[in-house]
Amino acid sequence: MKAKLQTQRLYDYAKARLFSTRLEAIKGYPICTGGFKYRPDSSRVLLAGDAAGLAERLFGEGVYFAVKSGQQAAEAILESEHQTLSARDLYFKKLKGIHTDFFRQISFYQQFLVAGFIITCYSQKIIY
Known part of the structure; x- marks a missing residue:
């Protein structure tokens, strides 16, 4: 559940800063x-x-x-x-x-x- 919240924040950031919500293959590793x-x-x-x-x-x-x-x-x-x-x-x-x-x-x-x-x-x- 927490990962979804962080992914949504990334989409929100991309929309605000990059004027796009097109993000593909989001992966992160510690x-x-x-x-x-x-x-x-x-x-x-x-x-x-x-x-x-x-x-x-x-x-x-x-x-x-x-x-x-x-x-x-x-x-x-x-x-x-x-x-x-x-x-x-x-x-x-x-x-x-x-x-x-x-x-x-x-x-x-x-x-x-x-x-x-x-x-x-x-x-x-x-x-x-």
Whole structure:
């Protein structure tokens, strides 16, 4: 029932802004976020990208993290053949670097939004 209400709001928005109610094949999927909490707990499965929750919450950006974590998972598997550590443990170590990039990007977005907010306030003469 709730999805119908949201779909109707989308139609209303399209009619008001786009002057059309012609919308086709409306689909939406949740973005998996919170990957900084992901810890590999299986010795046989390593999650990467969206499956590991490595998408940025604000803009939903996750391609970089998907590629990077996939590469890191593959490296961990290959390296585990020549080391005493399991692929899971190696991947967990490699995820720390991805998490650093993740937080760096979030910090950049926050600075970008604050700057945009300040510029908007000045341009609208809200602050002087």
